[in-house]
Amino acid sequence: MISGGSFCLYAGWIPGQGSAGRTMRTPMEKVLSKILDQHRKEKGSLIALLQRIQDTFGHISEDHVSWFSRQLDIPESRFFGVITFYPKFRTRPIGKNTITVCCGAACHIKGADKLIDSAREALGLSGDEDTTKDLSFTLQKATCIGACNIAPVVILNKQVHSSMDPVKVTQLIKGYEREEFLGYL
Amino acid sequence: MSNLPVEIKVCLGTSGSAAGGEEVLGMFKHHIFEKGIEAQIGRRCSPKKVGCRGFCSRDVLVDVVVDGNKTTYQSVTPIMVERIVQDHIVGGQPIAEWTVREEYASFHEKQYKIVLGPCGEIDPENIDEYIAMQGYLAARKAMTRMTPDDVIDEVIRSGLRGRGGSGFLTGEKWKVCKREDQHPKYIICNVGEVNRPLAEGNPHAIIEGLLIGAYAICAAKGFVYIRERYHMSVERLRIAIEQAREKGFIGPNVFGTGFDFDIEFSFGTEAFICGEETALMESIEGKRAMPRVRPPFPAVQGLWGKPTVINNAETFSNIPIIIGKGGEWYSSIGTGASKGTKVFTLSGKVRNNGLVEIPMGMSFRDIVYGIGGGIEGDKALKAIQVGGPSGGIIPPSMIDLGLDYENLAKVGSIVGSGGMVVFDEDDCIVSVAKFYLEFLQRESCGKCTPCRIGTKRMSELLTRITEGKGEDEDLRTLERLSGVMASTSLCGLGRTAPNPFITSFNHFRDEYLAHIRDRKCPAGVCTALITFSVSEELCKACGICKRVCPTKAISGEPKKVHVIDPDRCIKCGACFRACKFKAIRKQ
Numbered sequence: 013m014i015s016g017g018s019f020c021l022y023a024g025w026i027p028g029q030g031s032a033g034r035t036m037r038t039p040m041e042k043v044l045s046k047i048l049d050q051h052r053k054e055k056g057s058l059i060a061l062l063q064r065i066q067d068t069f070g071h072i073s074e075d076h077v078s079w080f081s082r083q084l085d086i087p088e089s090r091f092f093g094v095i096t097f098y099p100k101f102r103t104r105p106i107g108k109n110t111i112t113v114c115c116g117a118a119c120h121i122k123g124a125d126k127l128i129d130s131a132r133e134a135l136g137l138s139g140d141e142d143t144t145k146d147l148s149f150t151l152q153k154a155t156c157i158g159a160c161n162i163a164p165v166v167i168l169n170k171q172v173h174s175s176m177d178p179v180k181v182t183q184l185i186k187g188y189e190r191e192e193f194l195g196y197l
Numbered sequence: 198m199s200n201l202p203v204e205i206k207v208c209l210g211t212s213g214s215a216a217g218g219e220e221v222l223g224m225f226k227h228h229i230f231e232k233g234i235e236a237q238i239g240r241r242c243s244p245k246k247v248g249c250r251g252f253c254s255r256d257v258l259v260d261v262v263v264d265g266n267k268t269t270y271q272s273v274t275p276i277m278v279e280r281i282v283q284d285h286i287v288g289g290q291p292i293a294e295w296t297v298r299e300e301y302a303s304f305h306e307k308q309y310k311i312v313l314g315p316c317g318e319i320d321p322e323n324i325d326e327y328i329a330m331q332g333y334l335a336a337r338k339a340m341t342r343m344t345p346d347d348v349i350d351e352v353i354r355s356g357l358r359g360r361g362g363s364g365f366l367t368g369e370k371w372k373v374c375k376r377e378d379q380h381p382k383y384i385i386c387n388v389g390e391v392n393r394p395l396a397e398g399n400p401h402a403i404i405e406g407l408l409i410g411a412y413a414i415c416a417a418k419g420f421v422y423i424r425e426r427y428h429m430s431v432e433r434l435r436i437a438i439e440q441a442r443e444k445g446f447i448g449p450n451v452f453g454t455g456f457d458f459d460i461e462f463s464f465g466t467e468a469f470i471c472g473e474e475t476a477l478m479e480s481i482e483g484k485r486a487m488p489r490v491r492p493p494f495p496a497v498q499g500l501w502g503k504p505t506v507i508n509n510a511e512t513f514s515n516i517p518i519i520i521g522k523g524g525e526w527y528s529s530i531g532t533g534a535s536k537g538t539k540v541f542t543l544s545g546k547v548r549n550n551g552l553v554e555i556p557m558g559m560s561f562r563d564i565v566y567g568i569g570g571g572i573e574g575d576k577a578l579k580a581i582q583v584g585g586p587s588g589g590i591i592p593p594s595m596i597d598l599g600l601d602y603e604n605l606a607k608v609g610s611i612v613g614s615g616g617m618v619v620f621d622e623d624d625c626i627v628s629v630a631k632f633y634l635e636f637l638q639r640e641s642c643g644k645c646t647p648c649r650i651g652t653k654r655m656s657e658l659l660t661r662i663t664e665g666k667g668e669d670e671d672l673r674t675l676e677r678l679s680g681v682m683a684s685t686s687l688c689g690l691g692r693t694a695p696n697p698f699i700t701s702f703n704h705f706r707d708e709y710l711a712h713i714r715d716r717k718c719p720a721g722v723c724t725a726l727i728t729f730s731v732s733e734e735l736c737k738a739c740g741i742c743k744r745v746c747p748t749k750a751i752s753g754e755p756k757k758v759h760v761i762d763p764d765r766c767i768k769c770g771a772c773f774r775a776c777k778f779k780a781i782r783k784q
Contacts, residue, residue, distance in 0.1 A: 057483025063425070063464065097485040097642075098466040100425075112426075116390075117586060117618050118544040120632055155467055155640065156390050157426060160544035160616065161253040161551045162212040170428050174215040174256075 044079050058094055062101055070106035107143045107150035112167040116156025119164035127164055130178035134185040203286055206260040210249025210397045211429055216256035224278035248398020250317025251552035252304050261285055271297045300570050304549045307567045309538050309556040312514045316398025321433050324440035327401040333446055335517040339409045340454050348413040354524030356536030361509035362613050364602045374414045374496040377504035382416040385507040388423040391542055391615040392510035394552050396430035400437035406513030409520055411458050414506050419460040469640035473688045474507045487644040488688035511540055531557035535601035545619035546573045558599040576621040584613030586633045587693035589700035609700045625722035626705040627712050631659035633697040648691025651682040663723040667713040721783045724768040728784055733758050735780035742772035
């Protein structure tokens with residue numbers, strides 16, 4: 013995933029070369045420049061920048077990192093150091109919808125493992141895949157999300173679903189795929 | 198808060214929303230405003246959202262107050278709304294069968310709600326309701342009539358200790374930071390998972406506490422550190438900060454005192470280590486969240502090398518109360534060196550799951566059986582785990598122990614940020630310890646060796662034991678590792694990581710030995726150590742087990758006792774759950 017070459021410190025670029033001096037070439041660069049301008053305006057941290065990249069593209073690719081590394085005069089290793097430390101940063105593309113299963117202590121003793129199994133089955137994920145082939149769903153695990161009193165919980169996009177069981181998880185996914193799920197009335 | 202004769206309060210915390218609170222609130226608005234009931238009862242009815250009131254297992258909870266008489270309905274769904282409006286609000290007759298049962302009263306009766314009090318009463322998205330209950334009065338008092346040192350003395354007098362885990366005296370921490378002569382100083386509020394309901398139910402109390410803290414240590418800038426995934430908490434805090442800014446409670450020249458203060462969000466990430474204060478600062482600075490070596494302590498050299506105070510949201514929520522009612526009053530609650538109240542999320546196999554606030558020193562018996570209403574399904578209590586993943590496991594023999602900082606330290610646990618998980622007889626204590634160690638191993642930042650390698654080895658050894666491959670020697674290795682980690686790890690995560698093992702081994706030694714010597718899991722949880730078989734006396738040959746078995750491991754014909762083929766059985770337990778005659782034995 014991460015090629016050895018991209019870790020070469022200060023290789024092949026000139027320090028201090030800002031976005032202003034560059035001519036726009038690709039639509040991708042336009043988007044990246046926009047993120048960069050925003051970042052400079054807010055004087056945000058590296059984490060905030062990575063978050064913005066991920067919010068825009070759904071994941072952070074090697075190309076993104078090397079572009080920002082050149083622009084900001086920060087070695088790529090620092091980017092990758094932060095990316096690999098925090099589980100929330102993704103280096104692989106993400107699905108349109110995300111399903112997050114909480115695996116905190118309370119959810120665990122109430123059967124979070126079984127929820128993951130049923131979600132994987134409903135989505136047809138195999139091996140270490142976490143995203144469906146058509147990029148419609150990504151399955152994630154969370155450490156405690158702090159909703160222990162309604163455990164076990166599953167979060168579909170931003171909606172928290174409480175007291176889940178394997179059948180409800182399957183219904184949730186299948187219903188959502190058909191776009192006719194109305195919630196548990 | 199309001200003078201309206203009719204008030205409808207719909208619980209819209211994370212749990213209330215998950216149970217369909219938005220829809221319920223929408224239906225109330227629909228029936229009252231759009232169906233013309235408003236005309237019948239006049240413009241005096243306000244359906245509104247309130248934060249979590251703790252009793253989440255019966256959500257959506259709705260309070261209907263008619264002329265001062267409050268009726269609380271439980272498990273409200275949108276289709277129930279019309280009848281509530283018709284019969285109760287218009288007709289004046291509460292619907293008895295939908296109201297809360299006695300457990301709602303017993304759940305609340307034994308609690309002592311200072312911090313959580315306003316949650317569930319006021320609209321968290323409306324600053325006027327907070328001001329109406331004397332909100333921001335404490336901040337005004339502190340900043341106009343007290344010097345920063347007075348504020349710190351008052352907090353010291355209250356005996357308030359940090360609610361985030363370490364239990365350090367809040368006032369003392371502030372005092373150290375106040376003494377520092379370096380500027381700018383920073384103040385950080387960490388909103389952890391247990392604080393979510395506070396942020397959702399009464400965000401202004403957190404902001405006010407942060408403001409008073411900033412004044413006391415002379416900080417010009419505050420940070421609210423919160424995980425982005427807590428969407429609702431973030432949203433409510435964002436609204437609260439905006440409203441406070443509009444009212445001039447934060448911003449330049451607060452209360453005309455010349456004191457400038459502003460609050461900014463810093464979005465945290467899904468990392469347990471960020472609960473450690475120096476790791477949290479590294480994270481705000483945009484680096485890998487690895488704890489720093491202390492000293493220097495954050496109060497001397499914290500965020501960007503500047504003096505920094507960091508407290509959690511619950512600590513800050515206590516501050517306005519302490520300043521408002523006085524430190525003396527606050528210190529009258531609790532025990533010797535543990536003052537005030539503590540919020541816990543009571544969860545696991547207890548009947549009433551929910552968010553509870555108890556005075557320090559309350560016994561576990563009162564919490565589990567009084568507030569919690571006992572164990573689900575009247576099973577036997579096995580253990581209580583307090584203080585989050587790195588807390589300790591308390592056996593039933595200690596159930597009369599009072600919960601405070603000293604007592605928990607004595608039994609090898611911590612108050613932590615306030616997680617409390619109850620286990621019943623069906624839970625295997627070795628699996629529980631393994632679960633926590635696996636979690637801590639994943640969350641270890643990897644900076645220091647004892648924690649990085651220790652958590653890994655401990656979880657490997659515990660896994661071996663649950664798989665029936667454990668040896669007596671493993672227990673000695675685990676004990677040795679625990680000692681090394683507890684004494685040599687850099688930060689609290691590593692030092693407390695062995696707690697789940699140490700405490701469970703001390704109190705449940707027999708269960709560990711049963712796993713190792715007898716190759717048996719007494720609770721029937723560890724799949725490698727259990728076998729399923731059919732009891733010849735009880736089997737009615739109904740064939741249901743045969744049908745539910747996913748691997749076709751069960752054979753049998755009508756009127757013949759069924760048999761499980763141990764080679765094909767994957768020990769999923771489907772037959773055990775399906776059999777109506779309890780004929781499947783789990784050993």
